Amino acid sequence: MVTSCARAGRREQSGFTLMELMIVVVIVAVLAAIGLPSYQNSVVRATRTDTQSALIGFAQAMEKHFNQNYTYLGAGAGGNNTGAPDGTVFPNQAPIEGQAFYDLTIVASDDNGFQLRATPIAGSRQDGDGILELDSLGRRGWDRDGDGTIANTELNWDR
Numbered sequence: 553m554v555t556s557c558a559r560a561g562r563r564e565q566s567g568f569t570l571m572e573l574m575i576v577v578v579i580v581a582v583l584a585a586i587g588l589p590s591y592q593n594s595v596v597r598a599t600r601t602d603t604q605s606a607l608i609g610f611a612q613a614m615e616k617h618f619n620q621n622y623t624y625l626g627a628g629a630g631g632n633n634t635g636a637p638d639g640t641v642f643p644n645q646a647p648i649e650g651q652a653f654y655d656l657t658i659v660a661s662d663d664n665g666f667q668l669r670a671t672p673i674a675g676s677r678q679d680g681d682g683i684l685e686l687d688s689l690g691r692r693g694w695d696r697d698g699d700g701t702i703a704n705t706e707l708n709w710d711r
Contacts, residue, residue, distance in 0.1 A: 592677075595677065596677060596678060596681055597711075599647065599653050599677070599678055600678065600681060600684070600694075602646065602647045603646040603647060603653070603654045603670045603678075603684060604670075604684060604692075604709055606643075606646035606647060606648055606654075606656065606670070607646075607656070607668055607670055607684060607685075607686045608686065609642065609648075610637065610642045610656055610668050610686075611666075611668060611686055611688070613627075613637070613641050613642040614627055614641070614642075614658075614661075614666050614668070614688070617641055623662075623663045624661040624662065624663065624664075624665065624666045624688070625661055625662065625663065626638075627641045627658060627661060627666075628658050628661075629644070633658070633660075633661045633662075634657070634658050634659060634660060634661065635657055635658060636655070636656070636657055636658075637656060637657075637658060642656065643656065644656050644657075645673075646670055651676075652673060652676075653672060653673055653676045653677065653678040654670040654671060654672055654673060654678060654684070655670070655671045655673060656668065656669070656670055657669050657671065659685070664688075665687060665688035665689065666687065666688045667685060667686075667687045667688075668685065668686050668687070669683055669684070669685050670683065670684040670685075671683050680698050681698070682694055682695035682696050682697070682698045683695045683700070683702070684709065685702060691707065692707065692708055692709045693706055693707050693708070693709075694706055694708065694709050696711075
């Protein structure tokens with residue numbers, strides 16, 4: 553802070569110089585540049601975790617469908633075996649509450665098992681985060697590299 557000397561009849565003035573204000577602006581900009589990407593990454597991870605929970609709930613709904621029908625077949629919309637789930641079985645997007653960032657689908661089903669998938673919605677903040685999968689045996693997969701397939705090294709939901 554700069555203080556000017558009192559001159560004949562003038563009061564003492566105090567304030568910040570332009571240089572001091574510019575330094576503060578630069579410091580705030582650097583902190584924002586560091587903090588914003590970290591925050592955005594945390595939001596993407598939290599949404600992915602919420603969707604993983606939705607997939608587990610979807611798997612439980614498929615088990616309920618099996619207990620009622622003695623098959624995993626017909627759990628899709630319109631009685632189909634694959635595609636979006638029927639609304640009476642489970643919602644077709646995740647997170648279940650609020651804005652959707654993933655489409656939920658039944659990739660495969662038969663009398664003995666199923667494979668579920670969560671695909672990021674194009675244009676959403678999860679776009680490019682990779683698909684998530686869960687099957688009736690509890691095997692989990694996450695396409696970390698975003699190539700559209702789940703490799704053997706991606707058979708878990710860990711980072």
